[in-house]
Amino acid sequence: MKQQYLTVRSVTEIQKNIYKMKLSGNCTEISAPGQFINIRLAGFYLRRPISIASWDAASLTIVFRTVGAGTEALSRVEPGTSLDVLMPLGNGFDLTKGGSSPLLIGGGIGLPPVYGLARAMVQEGMTPRVIAGFNTKNDVILTKDFNFLGIEPVITTMDGSEGLRGTVTDAAANADTGYVYACGPEPMLKAVYDICGDGQFSFEARMACGFGACMGCSCKTKYGYKRICKDGPVLQKEEIIW
Amino acid sequence: MVNTQVHLCGLTLDNPVIPASGTFGYGREFAELYDLDILGSISFKGTTPEERGGNPLPRIAECPQGMLNSVGLQNPGLEEVCTRELKELAKIYHKPVIANISGFSVEDYVTCARAMDREEQVGIIEVNISCPNVHNGGMAFGTDPASAAEVTKAVRRVTDKPVFMKLSPNVTDIAEIARACEAAGADGLSLINTLLGMRIDIQRRQPVLANKMGGYSGPAIFPVAVRMVYQAARAVRIPIIGMGGISTAEDVIEMMMAGATAVQVGAANLVDPFACPNIIETLPTLMEKLNIRNLEEIIGVIE
Numbered sequence: 001m002k003q004q005y006l007t008v009r010s011v012t013e014i015q016k017n018i019y020k021m022k023l024s025g026n027c028t029e030i031s032a033p034g035q036f037i038n039i040r041l042a043g044f045y046l047r048r049p050i051s052i053a054s055w056d057a058a059s060l061t062i063v064f065r066t067v068g069a070g071t072e073a074l075s076r077v078e079p080g081t082s083l084d085v086l087m088p089l090g091n092g093f094d095l096t097k098g099g100s101s102p103l104l105i106g107g108g109i110g111l112p113p114v115y116g117l118a119r120a121m122v123q124e125g126m127t128p129r130v131i132a133g134f135n136t137k138n139d140v141i142l143t144k145d146f147n148f149l150g151i152e153p154v155i156t157t158m159d160g161s162e163g164l165r166g167t168v169t170d171a172a173a174n175a176d177t178g179y180v181y182a183c184g185p186e187p188m189l190k191a192v193y194d195i196c197g198d199g200q201f202s203f204e205a206r207m208a209c210g211f212g213a214c215m216g217c218s219c220k221t222k223y224g225y226k227r228i229c230k231d232g233p234v235l236q237k238e239e240i241i242w
Numbered sequence: 243m244v245n246t247q248v249h250l251c252g253l254t255l256d257n258p259v260i261p262a263s264g265t266f267g268y269g270r271e272f273a274e275l276y277d278l279d280i281l282g283s284i285s286f287k288g289t290t291p292e293e294r295g296g297n298p299l300p301r302i303a304e305c306p307q308g309m310l311n312s313v314g315l316q317n318p319g320l321e322e323v324c325t326r327e328l329k330e331l332a333k334i335y336h337k338p339v340i341a342n343i344s345g346f347s348v349e350d351y352v353t354c355a356r357a358m359d360r361e362e363q364v365g366i367i368e369v370n371i372s373c374p375n376v377h378n379g380g381m382a383f384g385t386d387p388a389s390a391a392e393v394t395k396a397v398r399r400v401t402d403k404p405v406f407m408k409l410s411p412n413v414t415d416i417a418e419i420a421r422a423c424e425a426a427g428a429d430g431l432s433l434i435n436t437l438l439g440m441r442i443d444i445q446r447r448q449p450v451l452a453n454k455m456g457g458y459s460g461p462a463i464f465p466v467a468v469r470m471v472y473q474a475a476r477a478v479r480i481p482i483i484g485m486g487g488i489s490t491a492e493d494v495i496e497m498m499m500a501g502a503t504a505v506q507v508g509a510a511n512l513v514d515p516f517a518c519p520n521i522i523e524t525l526p527t528l529m530e531k532l533n534i535r536n537l538e539e540i541i542g543v544i545e
Binding site: 001003070208211212216217225230 | 265266267270271287295296301302303304307308309313316509511512515516
């Protein structure tokens, strides 16, 4: 982990209350999709942890939903602004465990790190399959980004306004769920956990430090207590206790 | 050249800056970022006799100029701390440390103090009688002078190391508690622990913290901390480690003028992992600006 500055290059509202922000700076230390950055914002005491959607050596992209005053402020940061960030944080996904064509499942604002994972897998010559679940068509994000990778995500919406009607596990009913990578709201993660053979699950938590010092996001696993920020956010299926 | 050394019950600290218990773990995460040996000391994560998993999530809430936490004394338990964590800490930090201990009964405190007494690197035992995040203990001992004195006496009996009682700000009269600890044999006082607080998510109509209430820390509580350190320092003759919202070298000077001999930096470590090194680096320049040659000369200068 390093404390460093990233420069905001662009902020785009890609759906109502969902923003894509591109930042430039040294990103060479990012080692795995699923890692996150912790951003300091003027006027707020705690940093805001946001997962990395994609990155290269000199830039990264985050996609976030405005859910409170902190993310609202982040969405209003002007291009050119320098942001104080701690990065990279967390363990990220392990690409090597799910075979050459694993199933990736993302729900809502949990989709961006799944996109990063798919991108890394494609770069490794793998052919991931993707299911992306949302509440309505107004929440659907990143479809074109997946298409650009050569992936046609199976889209589900709860109200049927786009793609299949229902949940991601409905869409997974006829798919090979032997090994699944998942990120999304906890009820979705639990549902995916129940139908898959094995897999990796990325969790979200309110954090203070984001780098393992405060125990603010510690949870019990089969292998002892783990900090979502430092030992996670990705947990292996076998260790999760719901 | 200015002198940043301070003396605490026979220990000489290179500078008064100590990371506060619960905000620094056992130093590992910070050792990846800087050489811990620049620190005056380290107060490591609070230890209880048995392992504790802590409270349900969420445990953290944003506040104006600070944060609430309801971690609840999560720690691996006394045996694991002594056999593993302190061995690891000794590899990355080479000065005396402060053993923060906690409990739910007088016997718990005694058990922890006995074990910490045998640890060579432990220079001070800091007895947390002020944790707001656990029931049936913690803060209950620190909000009643007779109970505070009882814990002090019991711990005092089982160790030769200096005993600092860590006090709660959630009291009507801090001077009374401070005097009770001093009379019962405390070698020093640490204050303040966090202020009991609460936040409500108005959309969900639910408390933000799963435990409903938590401890408020950060710059917002600094004036409260300065006031209470001042009041305690006027009430006792034993040294005080001052803490509560310290984030800058200016804060260190202010806290020492109020009566602290050393200081602890807590929440600041979490939002800026370089908070302690930055304070230590800027302290000499600030001292020169303020015409302070020896840092110790300002301790308690406010009448």
